Amino acid sequence: MKPVTKSNIVADWIKEQIRAGKWAPGAKIPSQRVLADEFSVNRSTVIAALEQLKTDGIVEAVMGKGTIVANDTWSLLASLPRQKETHPLQSTESGIIDLSKGELAEDVFPDGYLNDVLGRLSGKIQSLGYEERGGYEPLREAVAGYMTRQGTPVSPSSILIVSGAMQGLQLIASGLLERGSSIYLEEPSYLYSIHTFQSLGMSLAGVEMDEEGLITSDLQAKWKTEQPGALYTIPCFHNPTGVMMSESRRKEILSFCAAHRLPIIEDDIYRELWLDSAPPPSLKSMDTHGNVLYIGSLSKTLSPGLRIGWIAGAEPVIERLSDLKMQADYGTSSLSQRVAAEWLGEGLYEHHLEYVRKALLKRRTSAQSSLERHLSDIAEWRIPNGGFFIWLRFKMDISIKDLYAEAVNEGILFHPGSIYTGGASRSIRLSYGYAGAAQFEEGIKRMKKWIIALAK
Incomplete structure (x- = not known):
């Protein structure tokens, strides 16, 4: 398993944007300065991440355009760990707690559903x-x-x-x-x-x-x-x-x-x-x-x-x-x-959604409890009726950039509000759809320590 370094975290985040379809082939990725600011790291860290992605054939430098997405298929697949290898952003052993992902965790899905569908298709496809x-x-x-x-x-x-x-x-x-x-x-x-x-x-x-x-x-x-x-x-x-x-x-x-x-x-x-x-x-x-x-x-x-x-x-x-x-x-x-x-x-999809809702409801309930235990005195939020996201606003004026830097250094990921507002923000976006209940609890508990320190 590759080491969890700041450059690997940046590189993995870029891969995730490409894999999720947010950056299509030919799209220009943010500049080194912007990425360095977002992750609160040195530009040398960003340069190392981009060089890694260039070696993998995922991005390329184009004169007059900057760094663009070269490919989001084979090169991206080749750079991902094999099935038995643990991805650092999904690993509890690595210490990474991902409260940023806007997607469902794999354990939310019923076992065997996708394999059953593929099995049913195997005899139907002629070309x-x-x-x-x-x-x-x-x-x-x-x-x-x-x-x-x-x-x-x-x-x-x-x-x-x-x-x-x-x-x-x-x-x-x-x-x-x-x-x-x-x-x-x-x-x-x-x-x-x-x-x-x-x-x-x-x-x-x-x-x-x-x-x-x-x-x-x-x-x-x-x-x-x-x-x-x-x-x-x-x-x-x-x-x-x-x-x-x-x-x-x-x-x-x-x-x-x-x-x-x-x-x-x-x-x-x-x-x-x-x-x-x-x-x-x-x-x-x-x-x-x-x-x-x-x-x-x-x-x-x-x-x-x-x-x-x-x-x-x-x-x-x-x-x-x-x-x-x-x-x-x-x-x-x-x-x-x-x-x-x-x-x-x-009709499999509707049946699947019933399972997903039950699993997601448990995660939302746990996330709500964690926030009330640890952040009720220093932040405010509204628990949504669905979806993945909780938009949390701090009551005091703290540096979200510094909080993000502390979190990344400790292996906790969330989204600063500034990437959704185009400017300064006192808010962050948390997702309860991906991290498990224990991870969410641990992430919020550790985050409170840094919030209090930054507010002084």
Whole structure:
């Protein structure tokens, strides 16, 4: 097993962004200075991490562009440890406690489920050629049926299968929106950490939130009639705050956007991770003007490695995006699409979600107890009704950068709030979906010690 060093932690984090689809091949990664600041390490540490990734063939330096993602398939797989080797970021023996990952731990999944599905497919596959432009037809039918059962009726011809939700965003941004557009989004927002729209010359306009989600009056105040744009929103279990947009607020947003011809991108990848009660109807289901493009995914609920997501929208829009996707990659993996179709088409997915919710509820309950035991006097937070994330704000003014540096040195990972706000923040994002209850407890207990020291 490779040693747990600061450069390895940086390198593994970069690999995770690529593996999860956040940085596509050809995408420019943050500069050495930015990475050094984010991880509170010397630039020499970042340089060592990048050299390691260059040797592995994962990134490359391009004159005039900086360091870009060279490959996210074979080179990335070759750099990962073999099955019997323990990954340092997932190892309890290594001392790493990961409170940053926005995904489910492997032990949340029922044993043998995926193997059962693959076994059922083994006698059905005759060939694995390129699929239709919109994706494997049985999968499009299964997604349409699943969304209809959810309360969002769509037809298979209104679905485009994409390689994860991130590719969906990239296709929409590059294929439908104009350079220089204003993108309105919740503040804080996931978009500040992925730079998809900024990389295409678009500006981000943060809109304030409350306990019901994005505030309509603030959107109205910041809306600019002279600039083209779109609203990007995560209405269910928002990343990073965990807020659920209320049904009344959804109707307000739909009404405003329809009246002002402001298109909406609804990122609904956390919808099925509800724990207390099912979410309100999707924006897409209530849209009567064809104003909403809907993004769904199996990455947060089933497997990030399948790289299966979809866009639901008006057929002419889906046709255009399908053309762009074919130009980009000739289609999502045929095998992954068949696996996903088997899950969705046979009702296995809904049964699987029941298991996931029970496991995630236990983790949320344990996380809540840990926070109340150790941080109730120095921080405030709202326990979400689902999803993975707790947005925690410190009551005193402390350096999140220094806290992050102390945590990394001790092998504890979390996300500083600044990567979601684009500036200074007194908040951090914690995830209870990945670390076990004992790890979460230990991480929070040790974190309190540094918080108190930094506040003096």
